[in-house]
Amino acid sequence: MAVRLSSLPIIEHWNCHNCAACCRETVIRLDAEDVARLQSQQWEQQPEFQGVRVVRRSVLLGRAPVLAHKADGSCVFLTAAGLCRIHEVFGADAKPLACRQFPLQVVRWERKTFATVLRSCPSAAAERGRPVSEHLGFLKRLVKDEGGRVAAPAVAGRVRRGWNDFEYVASALERCLTDERLPLVRRVAKCVRFCNLIEQCRWKHLAPESVAGVIQAAEELSDHELGELFRDRVVPGKRTSRLFRRLGAHFVRCFPGGKPTRTLRDHWYAMRASGRLAKAHTLPADLHPRFAAVASEQLERALGPLGDDVLKPLERCFVAHAVSRRYALSHSNSSLLDSTRRLTFMHPMAMWLLRWLAVDREPTAEDMIEIVVALERGMATAGLDRAVHWLAESRELERLAAWYAR
Numbered sequence: 001m002a003v004r005l006s007s008l009p010i011i012e013h014w015n016c017h018n019c020a021a022c023c024r025e026t027v028i029r030l031d032a033e034d035v036a037r038l039q040s041q042q043w044e045q046q047p048e049f050q051g052v053r054v055v056r057r058s059v060l061l062g063r064a065p066v067l068a069h070k071a072d073g074s075c076v077f078l079t080a081a082g083l084c085r086i087h088e089v090f091g092a093d094a095k096p097l098a099c100r101q102f103p104l105q106v107v108r109w110e111r112k113t114f115a116t117v118l119r120s121c122p123s124a125a126a127e128r129g130r131p132v133s134e135h136l137g138f139l140k141r142l143v144k145d146e147g148g149r150v151a152a153p154a155v156a157g158r159v160r161r162g163w164n165d166f167e168y169v170a171s172a173l174e175r176c177l178t179d180e181r182l183p184l185v186r187r188v189a190k191c192v193r194f195c196n197l198i199e200q201c202r203w204k205h206l207a208p209e210s211v212a213g214v215i216q217a218a219e220e221l222s223d224h225e226l227g228e229l230f231r232d233r234v235v236p237g238k239r240t241s242r243l244f245r246r247l248g249a250h251f252v253r254c255f256p257g258g259k260p261t262r263t264l265r266d267h268w269y270a271m272r273a274s275g276r277l278a279k280a281h282t283l284p285a286d287l288h289p290r291f292a293a294v295a296s297e298q299l300e301r302a303l304g305p306l307g308d309d310v311l312k313p314l315e316r317c318f319v320a321h322a323v324s325r326r327y328a329l330s331h332s333n334s335s336l337l338d339s340t341r342r343l344t345f346m347h348p349m350a351m352w353l354l355r356w357l358a359v360d361r362e363p364t365a366e367d368m369i370e371i372v373v374a375l376e377r378g379m380a381t382a383g384l385d386r387a388v389h390w391l392a393e394s395r396e397l398e399r400l401a402a403w404y405a406r
């Protein structure tokens with residue numbers, strides 16, 4: 001049965017511009033139908049695929065089948081001309097589902113299903129192309145109705161309260177993140193405070209009729225004395241700095257054009273590089289070709305006012321997440337509050353990456369588009385929730401947001 005799909009109340013744009021970034025820097029997970037289709041295509045009989053594995057098992061994804069890669073990290077089916085070999089030989093419908101759908105995404109709410117775009121595609125991050133509503137017909141043909149009710153993620157901790165309470169909290173977060181009267185960083189800091197307040201509720205014992213009042217009170221309180229955070233900005237302490245830079249190394253590696261981290265060995269080298277970066281006074285240049293070696297204190301200097309065009313790709317990313325709820329519904333193992341904190345962490349990280357990327361020049365909108373791509377690619381990583389939870393609880397997350405927004 002075809003799925004009932006709507007576009008979001010905001011207008012997102014995307015068209016494929018054939019940059020092939022998704023064929024170079026993405027792990028494509030395969031379902032049983034994809035694997036069977038690839039087997040029926042008998043690639044082993046094509047001269048260029050003799051002795052070449054086209055599907056491998058990913059240890060990092062619990063031995064799930066994924067498309068194999070060449071030594072340079074690109075997809076095994078990517079041709080020298082930057083085209084997909086499956087598409088060339090068998091047509092678009094013969095490709096794995098994830099390749100056909102990317103970067104279009106479906107977000108399932110209790111009774112609604114929305115189409116949005118993953119901004120890990122550079123064209124989606126830059127919003128180049130037609131409105132997503134014009135891709136709905138294509139997406140409807142691709143996505144099956146999975147039937148059954150989807151469970152709402154827990155609001156806080158492991159306490160699942162159902163869709164009503166999820167929506168109360170998510171709507172308050174949406175109001176905050178889309179409030180154009182405030183600069184984005186203030187909205188982010190307010191959200192962090194709102195999450196800390198909401199977490200103090202004893203959700204297990206909260207009566208359903210009290211939820212709206214609790215949320216209204218938290219919304220009002222989260223604004224209280226927010227100005228002081230920006231007036232008396234605090235330099236990140238040693239422990240916070242180290243953790244922040246360790247996480248920063250992960251996002252630098254997610255930048256377009258970086259070394260692939262697909263195997264356990266890649267991850268081992270990446271972990272060692274993160275450890276070095278966390279402690280170094282000079283940030284090394286070996287993480288990514290786009291990031292030059294730089295003294296760590298250079299990234300603590302104020303950036304000065306940024307043009308609206310520079311901040312726009314980041315703001316649009318936040319708004320799309322907030323309106324679609326994708327930040328929470330794509331990571332249903334995390335609670336709503338943890339997902340929100342993960343999203344808010346993207347702000348200080350974006351501003352730190354911007355300092356490094358544009359270390360000797362003025363930052364541009366193109367820099368921010370690449371940063372959004374890297375953030376989208378990196379935000380699902382395991383371990384991020386725990387680190388960000390600590391930063392939020394210790395009030396360091398809001399301080400980081402204020403510090404790097406200078």
Ligand code: SF4
Nearest residue numbers: 016017019020022121
């Ligand atoms: S990354 Fe986006 S623009 Fe580039 S080929 Fe993939 S879908 Fe097209």
